[in-house]
Amino acid sequence: MRFIMLTVLIDMISIGLIIPVLPVLVGNFTGSQADQAFWYGVVAFTFGIANFFGSPILGALSDAYGRRPVLLIGFCGLGLNFFATALSTALWMLLVVRLVGGAMQANVAVANAYVADITAPEDRAKRFGMLGAMFGLGFIIGPIMGGLLGGINLRLPFYAAGCMSLINLLYGYFVLPESLPADRRRPFVWKNINPFASLKALSQLKTVGPLVAVIACSGLAQFVLQSSWVLYTTFKFGWGPQQNGWSLAAVGVMSVLVQGVLLGRLLKRFSPQRLAVIGLISSSIAFALWGAASQGWMMYAIIFVNVFGLTVTSSIQSIISSAADSHSQGKTLGAVSSLNSMMAIMAPMIGAPLLGVVSHLPKGDWRIGAPFYFCALLQLASLILAYSHFQRQRRTRLANTIT
Template identity: 30%
Template structure:
């Protein structure tokens, strides 16, 4: 650790990631409808969503290695600058092609998560790394808690009407562009704060020339990937992300078909899910890790998701067995009783996902050397992005081609191999990554 005040630096990185994800979350309820407004089909709209993860897949390892060679701070500042440009383009897009270009640029800049993870690894000792990465996960959760709510606010009719009265006619104001501009302003504010208060965590003597570092780091990471421990962790990351993308991409379709929910109702549910993720990752992971260890938490989280992912589409059936509960809880007259069962399923599912993600991140961090943190996190981030690129397309095909329950059940089944992958790690490997 080279930062004079690690606690303050951790808070700054938490704020950067939170605001970055806040800007991203604002557009979650907007993107599909924005694509449809240009005449795109639902499939093309899904490709627009997937394009973010595709570019994140390509950019994450590059940004991670660049941060190893040039420092974490310049990479974080560069990515924030690119995100401001991307969200502005998204708001002024006059065609579907520009929309795709803006989304792809945003995805490339979203690869900075690997750099933020490496920053946490730089400033925290191994025994506290799970807590630090848990706080980073909490920033994710909080970003998704408040982001969609802000997106709905800026897309509302009164706010759009007020903006049209304020802005000149040259500014395209709509329920799609206004959230995009809001994301750009929030990210720009984040950039200014980071520029003035974010210290560098990697001293010059630990960096290398870009050409030399890139060659040696690729060799080191490929060697590490072929090892039994890290290979299983990266594969687990891929399967977790692939399985969970089925939920993320098809959840709104499910609630719309089963409950008739629109953006507002879904925003409430997603806000609740984000709050659970934030509480678990930011407050519970540390104490649970101290007691049970990262490996056991990763296995437990995967086991929970096996059951709960498959149970999500059947929540309306479960809800028929608790029809009187809805009358006892003041949750609104239009909320079907079955949604209580949905929340009962989504709560442990969110807990399981939080435990698995943070624990796998910590295990990956401990399996890599101090000078390989950026590259190692870039590798796992890329595995997750690749899964989220192809996962939604497959999930959509299962939803429309087989049945509404198919992508969720398939997602649960995909979690089962994780139990075997982690279980095959021998005691020596487990000891080396949890010591």
């Protein structure tokens, strides 16, 4: 577990480095805030659509040939992506680079499958929480470094991120062990890597099919948040790369605290199902409050209060993983990643236009929070769907017990 945790940590630091500065880099090629929002949405869209089609292929390859080689491909793809982004001098170059980078990057799905390989079903929620803590720690270190380096030179964080990816490539090649033994691998079949087919198979998993809609709605909310955060805080509070770096680091601190320290204790008191419901309630409220925030400090206050909201992903993911057999973890979690990639495609198509419509409003105007109000509605829909599904399962179990 310590090997994959370190791998994910380095990976997340490299990704976190560029988050505070990528929207600003896009803004250098545009003439207005509305154009900046639009073209940043297009850049995010290209990465998402490439990742949507690439993730199931790489997930299936990891089932056939092992997790380690596919992770190495992802590290190599990220490194090339970061260096090429740093050297981009026009918007079309950014689009091409993000397209290639998205197609080669499925590290999240493969890392989750790696954890599932080495963990008993009853311990997966806790282990996914530990992995989530590494994501959070990476998002503490990465955005702070990105904000500070971006204050020196806007392209410096991309070079730093590329170097981190190369470090991960070397670490993975020389140190990271394989988690999937040969007797648990399954042949690679092209017809099985259609992302839409993998989503259909995901919806047919016993006892969790309806949760696909929950993953979709909740994932869309998270990606709208991620794709809108930097531009939203820039438009509403006038924040630059450094302020955004610190705010994203605060999210990382809470993620580490909740998923690395509190999640195990919470799971002793709550089932993954109940924890998911409580988390969705917390997230719905948090999104609405972020949108309504009138001062920058309020964003931090909401981040630190939204404890249960940070447990949703690990809780739902453990339920999905436990429903898949040991031979299909890569494909199943690759399908989850594809679903998230589909949401990542849709998110900038929603968040960017919403920001573009309100970009002319004065700083501090509550209407600039339009993307976050939309996210709150999505989380509310996820809550209703999840609660209804878990209630149906509970009634079915009771009926079977009586019978």
